[in-house]
Amino acid sequence: MDNLETLIIARRLRVPIGDDPAGSHPGWGEVAARQLDAALLSVGFKCSAALLERLARLRGETVIDLGVRVLAAVRELVGDHVRHNAYFIDFPRNVPDTMEFWAGLLREALLDPVAATRVQPATLNLLALPGYGRYQHTYADLLAAHAELIPLAGDRVTVLQLGTGLESEARELYFSLAGSQVPLSAEDLAALRTLAAFCTGEPEHIPVRENRAVVNEVRLAAGRPLLVETVTDVLRLACGCSGGDVTLATPTRFRSFRRAERRALLQALDAVASPAKLGDVPRHREQWKRLGERLHPHEQPRLPRAAHVFEVARGVRRARSFDSHVEAALSEGRTGEAVDLLEKAPGALLRRLDHLLRTGTAPAAVLDAAGKAAAGASGRVLLSLREHLHNRLTPVAGRVFTNRHGRAWATADTRSPIEDDVLSRAVTLLDDEIARRLPDLGELIIDPDVLDVALPLSGKAVAPGLGMLPRGSLSAVDGELLRFFVHWRQAGRRTDYDLSALLLDASYGDPEHVSWTNYGNDFAEYSGDLTDATDGASEFINIRLAQATRSIVIPQVHIYAGEAFDEAAEAFFGYMSRDAGQEGRPFEPRTVRMKSDLRGAGRVALPLVFLRGDDGVWRAKWLHLYLKGHPGFNQVEGSRVTASLLVRSIIERDYLGVRYLADLLRRKSSAGGHTTYIGLQTPADLPEGARVYTPSTLHELIPA
Template identity: 85%
Template sequence: MDNLESLVIARRLRVPIGDAPTGSHPGWGEVAARQLDAALLSVGFKCSAALLERLAKLPGETVVDLGMRVLAAVRHLVGDHVQHNAYFLDFPRNVPDTVEFWVGLLREALLDPVAATRVQPATLNLLALPGYGRYQHTYADLLAAHAELMPLAGDRVTVLDLGASLESEARELYLSLAGSQAPLAAEDLAALRTLAAFCGDEPERIPVRENRAVINEVRLAAGRPLLVDAVTDVLRLACGCSGGDVTLVTPTRFRSFRRGERRALLQALDAAASPAKLGDVPRHREQWKRLGERLHPHEYPRFPRAAHVFEVARGVRQARSFDSRVEEALSAGRAGDAVELLEKAPGALLRRLDHLLRTGTDPGIVLDAAEKAADSASGRVLLSLREHLQNRLAVAPGRVFVNRRGRAWTTADARSRLEEDVVARAVAILDEEITRRLPDPGELIVDPEVLDVALPLSGKAVAPGLGMLPRGSLSRVDGELLRFFVHWRQAERRTDYDLSALMLDASYGNAEHVSWTNYGNDFAEYSGDLTDAAEGASEFINIRLAQATRPIIIPQVNIYAGEAFDEAAEAFFGYMIREAEQEGMPFEPRTVRMKSDLRGAGRVALPLVFLRGDDGAWQVKWLHLYLKGHPGFNQVEGNRVTASLLVRSIVERDYLRVRYLADLLRGKGSAGEHTTYIGLQAPADLPEGARVYTPATLHELIPA
């Protein structure tokens, strides 16, 4: 239950209380509530008026117990659950010159008789010098060396609102995640699994098949009918039940299934395995073979079509996929036949629209087919195509591709040009269909701060956290000092992550960097390199924005040695904003604007980029990218060209943002008396029953 409570607090910023009994000693609960509010404020949170009023009516002991759990949840959310020490005690002051620092370490090693025997000039390893890469002082020493933070009005204050009962809040979160139109991040899938086991309600719609697999796990365990309409649904379910990957990206080692489970899986597979669906099997041929070894389909002759699936996997039975027939028609120059085939799969037709328009077929025929397909395709497909088309006429520095784990790469754009009138008609078709599907907004209230937030068309590479926004989102940076940080703790072997900053001019050239090989420049300081994180390690880079001589600043986290991001016991990145007069510790939770886990597939993380506009104002744009990098010894100097090209591709891309849907909603008109609010955080004075969309629930705004 505590896990569910923490989940609701972190994802919804609500404290589930429900109908808890009131206290028998008036005043004690109110005192405890005020104490909790003060403790929350120290980490950048506070209770809403409604929450404070409700807490004051509870028994004091209940408020204290609840407060401890709430504090633990929000401290973890902001990254304050660990002690953030820094290598240099006075950081950001008194950071030494890089060469001076290394010379000092070498001098100390040579003066130490024991250490000197290990210093061999022919094979000198600077990273192995005594005292390097490990804290030389305690966290208590760091506390004593820094003045207390001066609170200012610009510090972050995140409001925690009053929630209903835990059961009600968990159910609402469950239905929101299960009904998401966009694929979920791995953390959200894990949360959905937890919620599905707790909530007995059945979602009205489960558009994403990975979500369906997670819910089917619970249904299988309870002996309920499975939600299956494609053979791959059964494979995903079997992977999930075995603790594997329901996205089917990584192979799963299947467990042994009980007889009742085998019967249920084969029965569902038999129902879904029509001849037309068997073409999906070869895509995951090896995993089907392994699953067949566990399900023993030969023991169930009453499910003959299920047996056909495994025959296709073994090559005994032939089955052509739908995509292969489309590709054959296109490669033979029969684009018209390809269009006729794709008309049976509206989503697939729209995903291939750009390609079809470049085959030489009459664009009118292709667009007529697209207009019919738009009526049946998912809202996410419509919005993704709309974003693609609004970038199609611009000259791009290159095409950027990002897989579901955030790994990114670029290629030259060799596509032929589309005519403006063709793109204009396609965009008009999409706008009309998207508008038709949007709900009646009633009175629409939109916070201007949310207009430049990108629509969450995929959440896979976005780990949930504090202040997280989808890739391509823009938000202001208000403050004089920017400080980003990384914290990691190794699981089994020595792990060395390096926080770095790549700094570029307006043309993405003239590179400069701050890292363990260059401790600072005229406007930035590095906190020092840590090479072992058995007890956890933190690194920081401090930037004085007004003095920055480069308008593009790209934070990076490089894996120099050891465990990958998703192998470490813990790894997260974030940034803080302060004013010049504020002192405080290197890490101050109330100044944190964003914090999220690192868990991508690459060896170099590019979480976001800071950009200075022509007016001198700074903005942050979310990237959520990972570079493949090298197995070891990654440095900012070695990936600056790749990082620059990727970042430029993201920065110059025109993402579909909340502004687009807000404009369509305003143009839709209203006959209702309800209120729709879209913003970064809901205000306290909204009418009862208002529909509220914040970054945590923005996926609910995507039409079905």
């Protein structure tokens, strides 16, 4: 129950409190509620008026118990559940010059008779010098060296709302995740699995196949009919039941299934294994072979079509995929035949529309087919294509390709252009179909700050956290000081992460960096390099925005040695903003604007980029990217060119945002009836019963 409560607080910023049949309790509940509110304010949170009023009616002991859990949840959300020490105790003050620092370490080593024997000029390893890479003071020493934080009105205050009972809140979150039109992150899939085991029922429609696999795990355990449409749905379910990856990105070691489970899986497989669906099997041939060893299809002679699946996997039976038929037609110049094939799969046709328009001799026929396909494709496909076609109108530095893990690469755009009138017609038919599907949300109230937030067309690369926005979103950076940070704790072997910043001018040139090889410049300071994180380590970079002589700041986290981001016991990144005269420790939770876990297969993380616009205002653009990097010894100097090209491609790309959807929604909104609010946070003065969409629920606006 505590895990569910923490999940709801972190995902929805709502505190689940059920109705109390006994009514209010005289006592010190109001005092305890005020104490909780004060404690929350110290980490940048506070109770809404409704939550505070509800807490005041509870017993004091109940408020204290609940408050301990709420405070723990929000402290972890903001990154305040660990002690953030810094290598240089006075950071950002008194950071030494880089060369002076190394010279001082070397001088101390030579003066130490024991250490001097290890300092050999021919094989000098600066990172092995005594005193380097480990804290030289305690956390208490750090606190004593810094004045208390000066609270200012610009500090972040995130309001926690009053929730309903735990069961009701869990069900609402479960239906939101299960019914999502966009793929979920790994963390949200794990949350969905937890919720599915707790909640009863499920949405009528579960469009994303990974979500369906998680729900099917519960249905299989309960002996209920499975929700499958393709043979791959059964494979995903088997992977999920074995503790594997329902996205099929990594191989799964299948467990032994009980007889009833084998029969249910084979029956589901037999029901969907038509000759047309067998073409999906070769894509995951090896996993099907391993699954066949566990399901024993020969025990079910009355399910012959299920056996055909494993015959295709073993190569005994041949089955061509739908995509292979389409590719053959396109490679031989038979575009009309390819279009005829794709008309049977509306989503596939729209995903290939750019290619068809470039290779076909009759774009009008292709567009007619696209118009028919639009009515049968998902809203997510329509919006993704709309964004793609819009960016075809404006040349960019390069094309960016990103996989489900956030691994990205860029290449030059060598595609032939598409005529403007053809693009215009394609865009119009998409706009019309998207607008047709949008509901009437009644009186629409939209926070201007949310207009530049990108629509969440995929959540796979975005780890949930505080202040997280989809890739391509723009958000304002308040304050005069920008400070980003990384914290990690190794699981089993020495792990060295390096926080760095690549600094570029407005034309993406004149590069400069701040890292362990360059401790600072006229407007930036580095907190010092830590090379061991047995008990956790934190690194910071401080940027004085008003003095910055560069317009682009790209924070990076490099794995120099040791465990990957998803292997470490803990790894997260975030940033703070403060006013220039604001005192405080290197890490102050109430100034944190964003914090999220680091994960992914890459060795270099690029969470976001900070940009100074022509108006002089600094903004953050969200990246959620990981570079492959090297197996070890990654440095900002080595990834400078790749990072610059990737970041430029994303900066220059126009992402489809809330502004676009808001314009379409306003055409259908009615003046009377219910109220709908879209914003970054829930305001306090909304009418009763108003529907609220914030970044955590923006995916619910994506039409079906």
